[in-house]
Amino acid sequence: KGKSLGPGLSYAALLAGFLRSCPDLLPECPLERLGSVFRGKRQKVELNKEDPTYTVRYLGNAVTLHAKGEGCTEEAVGKIWAKSEAGAGGAKMKLTLGPHGIRMTPCEKGARRPGHAYLLHRITYCAADRRHPKVFAWVYRHQVKNKAVVLRCHAVLVSKADKARAMALLLYQTSASAFDEFKRLKRQSDLRHVQQQLLGDAIVPLVPLRRLLNAKCPYRPPAERARCAPRLSSILEEEEEEALAAATPLGDPGRAAVLRLASDMRGCSLRG
Structure with a gap:
């Protein structure tokens, strides 16, 4: 069955009527063969086969x-x-x-x-x-x-x-x-x-x-x-601060500023 354009119409019928009105366009091509081009056949193709x-x-x-x-x-x-x-x-x-x-x-x-x-x-x-x-x-x-x-x-x-x-x-x-x-x-x-x-x-x-x-x-x-793949684990920010404090000399004047900056950054990340 030809593909339908509307009630009582199809591609094959419409093309056949057009060629009958203009016979000089394709004089050697049978109308039945040309109309069969638009009679598509549905086929099923399995793209991903199940195992x-x-x-x-x-x-x-x-x-x-x-x-x-x-x-x-x-x-x-x-x-x-x-x-x-x-x-x-x-x-x-x-x-x-x-x-x-x-x-x-x-x-x-x-x-x-x-x-x-x-x-x-x-x-x-x-x-x-x-x-x-x-x-x-x-x-x-x-x-x-x-x-x-x-x-x-x-x-x-x-x-x-x-x-x-x-x-x-x-x-x-x-x-x-x-x-x-x-x-x-x-x-x-x-x-x-x-x-x-x-x-x-x-x-x-x-x-x-x-x-x-x-x-x-x-x-x-x-x-x-x-x-053998290495496993990733979360690192607590408190542990980072403790490690930073242990690595910083006690007499360093910038130690308090560094710790305060780390605490502010942690607060900003929690609020964001």
Whole structure:
């Protein structure tokens, strides 16, 4: 149906009537073909696809010595499978595979068991187990005290073996794509740094804000999420005054003026 301009009118009918009154404008173009240009077809386009979510049973985890390689999870999965009583003792969870890694949340609302997030850059290997085809497993680098690293194999039980293989393939493709993007952004950053050293900051143009916003790579976590990131804390102004008083010699005649100025500035900031 043509797009309507009003009661009883459409773009196709209006254009056809105009060309009939002026046949010399387009003598070789059929009116039906020209009118079909304005008969637009509505199409749905999904811009941001939601991350796939699966209902799984989390079987548990076990320490492993192998970070990657074919069959590196079989021994750990065997221990987890036996400990979970062949999958009967697993907790029901919602597992989401996204660009930042794996996220698991409990299915039941208000459950005591908290959710878990496994960052993509710390997942070293993933696969569907050969002995237990419905088990999807991954190896994760856990960071403990004093920056020590412990490798643990996590396993979940899904409803079908095909689903476990699809989850492993999706996570592998996501990790490979994110790592390639990380290397591309790293090369751009290194090249820009070399240009700034050779030519100077004034000659090298600034990076556009849109590129900075779109250049977030999921393979590299934000600084505030890293454990080694320094934590910021508020400093009381009274403590600043005490530190200033301790640093100022007792016989300094300007000490009282400095303290009075600091007190006035604190009062102005509180009133503002």
